Amino acid sequence: MLKGCMKRARDEEDGAKACVLDEEDFDRIRKDMKEYDQKRETLIKTSRDVQKLSKQAIFSLHRKDFDRARQQLDDAQGIAESLLPTVVAEPTLRQGSYSNALEEFAEAKIFQHYLEEGKLVASTGIKLVKNEEYLGGVLDFCGELNRFAVQRATARAEAEVRSCRDLVEEIMDQYLKFDFRNSQLRRKYDGLKYTLKNMETMLYELSLSKAGGDHLHGGGAAKKTKINDNDYKKGANKKIDDNDDDN
Secondary structure (H helix, E strand, O other), X not given: OHHHHHHHHHHHHHHHHHHHOOHHHHHHHHHHHHHHHHHHHHHHHHHHHHHHHHHHHHHHHHOOOHHHHHHHHHHHXXXXXXXXXXXXXXXXXXXXXXXXXXXXXXXHHHHHHHHHHOOOOXXXXXXXXXHHHHHHHHXXXXXXXXXHHHHHXXXXXXXXXXXXXXXXXXXXXXHOOOOOOOOHHHHHHHOHHHHHHHHHHHHHHHXXXXXXHHHHHOOOOOOOOOOOXXXXXXXXXXXXXXXXXXX
16 A cells, blocks of 8 residues: 555656756757757868868969969858858857868958959958958968068069068058957957068068169179079968868
């Protein structure tokens, strides 16, 4: 008799627990989180392809292989667009790998446009990229522009180096109007002044070289400058070094 009463009490207690907890709801949550993690893993893996192709395109541009760079950027854009529906459905997935890949893509497109048109492409001229990704891409582009300027300096192309310097100076003037606080953009922006200083140094050394050359024609000794292409070669090759890590 006592056992029967205890069993009924346990059954009633179990029934009460079932009423206060929706197991199906927890099952749904677990399913949603598992699907989210799967989407995230796919996005991270595929975003690496976008980033890798963009880096390869930059390397191709430094080597003046414009057709190859154009194909690499077209491929990168196609992959990025294929991921867009997932990002639209899950906006929190944009931050991280996908956004970083688009920033690299923006950098390559900006560099490509500069080499072809001689000016900075507007943010509206690059598909898929949002404001912060564009701004980050511009700052990274300035690093590539510095490497390009070193290469032109070795060829004594003073006018081209000056054009690079002028653009970086104008970019810095625009970025001074932003308040980046402690963001990643702020850290990148802090390095812009060193890029500008490097270009100023190149122009100064080119002026010394020119003055020395004029003096040499007059019978004096020319003063050698410090300009060489080591920094350019290291900088251009650095963009492709990460490819082994991505494999």
